[in-house]
Amino acid sequence: MNILGIDIGGSAIKAAPVNPVNGTLVADKVRIATPQPATPFAIAEIIAEIIAHFNWTGQIGCGLPSVIRNGIACTAANIDAGWIGVDVVELLSARTGLDTTVLNDADAAGLAEMHYGAGSKASGTTIVVTAGTGLGTALFRDNTLIPNTELGHLRLHGKSAEKIASAAVLTRLNLSYPEWAKRFDDYLRRLEELFWPDLFIIGGEISKNHAQFFPHLTINTEILPATLRNDAGIIGAAAAVLR
Numbered sequence: 001m002n003i004l005g006i007d008i009g010g011s012a013i014k015a016a017p018v019n020p021v022n023g024t025l026v027a028d029k030v031r032i033a034t035p036q037p038a039t040p041f042a043i044a045e046i047i048a049e050i051i052a053h054f055n056w057t058g059q060i061g062c063g064l065p066s067v068i069r070n071g072i073a074c075t076a077a078n079i080d081a082g083w084i085g086v087d088v089v090e091l092l093s094a095r096t097g098l099d100t101t102v103l104n105d106a107d108a109a110g111l112a113e114m115h116y117g118a119g120s121k122a123s124g125t126t127i128v129v130t131a132g133t134g135l136g137t138a139l140f141r142d143n144t145l146i147p148n149t150e151l152g153h154l155r156l157h158g159k160s161a162e163k164i165a166s167a168a169v170l171t172r173l174n175l176s177y178p179e180w181a182k183r184f185d186d187y188l189r190r191l192e193e194l195f196w197p198d199l200f201i202i203g204g205e206i207s208k209n210h211a212q213f214f215p216h217l218t219i220n221t222e223i224l225p226a227t228l229r230n231d232a233g234i235i236g237a238a239a240a241v242l243r
């Protein structure tokens with residue numbers, strides 16, 4: 001049974017029906033700019049539009065840039081603060097009438113990469129880093145996700161690492177790839193010294209340009225670009241429904 005995967009990001013909301021057996025999109029995805037402010041009500045309305053667009057009546061899986069515990073949003077880094085404390089499962093189930101699963105967006109992207117993408121043969125400790133508007137992380141021991149790690153907010157040079165090394169910083173400060181790579185390298189080295197991972201997988205919008213910054217990294221850990229690129233959040237949100 002296909003599942004509708006929805007990836008709610010700081011900049012865009014993307015969705016498509018996904019075949020959870022092989023992790024492929026079974027229809028063209030839709031992409032809608034995230035409403036500003038990105039309040040629970042405004043985003044629930046967009047999700048209702050998406051459901052109508054696909055004429056969807058099945059299960060839905062949703063990734064949100066927030067710590068999600070028992071369906072409840074606990075943080076809101078790149079979305080409206082009004083999300084904090086909201087029971088997201090209840091909100092979206094009530095608005096759509098459909099069975100809904102919710103998880104952190106980076107955890108969703110990580111699940112997709114570990115099940116169908118760059119990490120499908122990985123063992124040991126893997127950290128998936130998604131660099132986009134925010135800096136997200138998903139931590140795995142073999143195939144098991146340890147959810148809500150939020151390592152994008154580790155302190156780096158006195159600030160949240162996200163303010164130093166997200167893809168948004170590269171654009172905002174008009175950095176060259178070598179300049180940005182230096183920052184990202186500092187970040188990965190920090191993760192290395194704290195977690196001693198066996199593998200890094202780099203996803204998010206930056207991953208398509210991996211050839212421009214991988215050669216500048218000085219880490220010792222194996223590193224791979226995400227293979228599902230920007231679809232990982234959609235695919236993983238759908239895959240989470242079956243977990």
Ligand code: BGC
Nearest residue numbers: 065066067077106134135136
């Ligand atoms: C949020 C995380 C999210 C990441 C990527 C961070 O700002 O705190 O929950 O996974 O951005 O969107």
